[in-house]
Amino acid sequence: MSRPTRVTIDLAALRRNASTLRLQAGSRKVMAVVKADAYGHGAVDCAQTLSPLVDAFAVAFTEEALTLRSAGIDTPILVLQGPHTLEDLSVMSAASLWPALSSHHHLDWLSQKRCEFEQVWIKCDTGMHRLGFMPEEMPAIQARLSQLGVTETVLMSHFADAESSQSALTAKQLDRWRAVNEAGHGHNNQGSFSNSAATVGNIGPAETWVRLGYSLYGGSLIDAAHLSPLKPVMQFESRIASIRSIAAGESVGYGGRWVAERPTRIATIPVGYADGYPRSARNGTPLGSASGHIPLIGTVSMDMITADITDQASLNVGDRIVLWGSNPSVDTIARHCSTIGYELCTRITERVPRQFNPIGSDVD
Ligand SMILES: Cc1ncc(COP(=O)(O)O)c(C=O)c1O
Structure with a gap:
């Protein structure tokens, strides 16, 4: 792919x-x-x-x-x-x-x-x-x-x-x-x-x-994921495709619904609602990165989302982004979208390739 x-x-x-x-x-x-x-x-x-x-x-x-x-x-x-x-x-x-x-x-x-x-x-x-x-x-x-x-x-x-x-x-x-x-x-x-x-x-x-x-x-x-011994089976991820910097006062995405309050570094990630990432995800919905959670900003597009990475100077094009899975969990994302993880998991669309990690990869 x-x-x-x-x-x-x-x-x-x-x-x-x-x-x-x-x-x-x-x-x-x-x-x-x-x-x-x-x-x-x-x-x-x-x-x-x-x-x-x-x-x-x-x-x-x-x-x-x-x-x-x-x-x-x-x-x-x-x-x-x-x-x-x-x-x-x-x-x-x-x-x-x-x-x-x-x-x-x-x-x-x-x-x-x-x-x-x-x-x-x-x-x-x-x-x-x-x-x-x-x-x-x-x-x-x-x-x-x-x-x-x-x-x-x-x-x-x-x-x-x-x-x-x-x-x-x-x-x-x-x-x-x-x-x-x-x-x-x-x-x-x-x-x-x-x-x-x-x-x-x-x-x-x-x-x-x-x-x-x-x-x-x-x-x-049940809101006790940190206590749960159960492991997320699905990991939905992508990588940063593009990075730009915008001035305070500029908006990001359709409808200009998110406006930068400071000079802001924006990462664009190639996933959108046509893949099953929900359009209802609000500003601030966490995305996982090697530098910790970064906030989603702007309206989710059909094929792209945008995140504020101003505070993560080390993040670069090609870096991995976890949409949901190990961290953040699908249940966390669901709460930011006023839905449940059941709906998010079942709505990933066919254009997203699915790969299976075999049982032999169990290291515990
Ligand atoms: C009749 C019935 N039993 C069991 C289940 C499993 O529920 P859960 O996924 O919450 O374990 C479902 C799921 O919707 C169901 O419809």
Whole structure:
């Protein structure tokens, strides 16, 4: 590539994170969530790295699972959105996927097709209110599944606010979960509630499975990154392409929205919103350099960003700039853009080359 902008995926860090999280999960089985191309990290490479360390994968929809199957991954795969059509349910069965069933029409399709599934997950809506059967429906659902001859089932639900400690919504969801389980509708007592924040924050109920996505990739919605043993898997970086000096009073970038208050040295870096660096990044968003953090200034362009390097006299054309990864973290950048790291990782575009650091590069 002519341009020095790239993403590096550290598969050794991914493997270490999986081992750390496995310990945290204790006796619970670990399902690695690799939807959305493993949160932008490359689903096939990540799944190949993770398959010896996890018990199953989860994806959003069938095609994402079929990509993994075509790459030779035969670990169980849960399809979180469940079937979108009757035909989709047949495809899932043929590919030995596990469907997450969350609506009466899913059960109708199951009765029409009589598809074989090794395991079926049943989603209960404890408060997220996107998908799932309501808690009070669970006895009828259980009865219908038994009629259909479905025996291997896992009851699942999803936290809406696990990252906020003391969340009233989390308390409500846990109460409803407990009530469903105590009423004996927990389907052979197999259950799965915890996502990353619930697992790392240790707020999950007794359950069979945890479903881990963002934490595997080293991210955290809980603002304690400095305490986290998890390592960022994605490093998004570029190099300084050009340097100029401007006088006080001159502006930088589209709209002239940043104006120099002193004579200023500006570095231009060849990455922009067409690569997935968010246009919403505010003045002062940190960029990593060998001389420490430097502040983003001016509006993010399609292909370029600009930074104030007045106080870093040693920085030069060709020097490496970390957009996010080891330092600053993607979660730090997300806070400067009023979003979450999940969105930043999944929005890196195809024109950014992605290279994988192999597992053998693990030096710890
Ligand atoms: C149903 C479900 N379970 C688990 C996860 C994993 O969540 P996290 O990436 O926060 O661990 C997701 C992610 O959005 C999800 O939708």
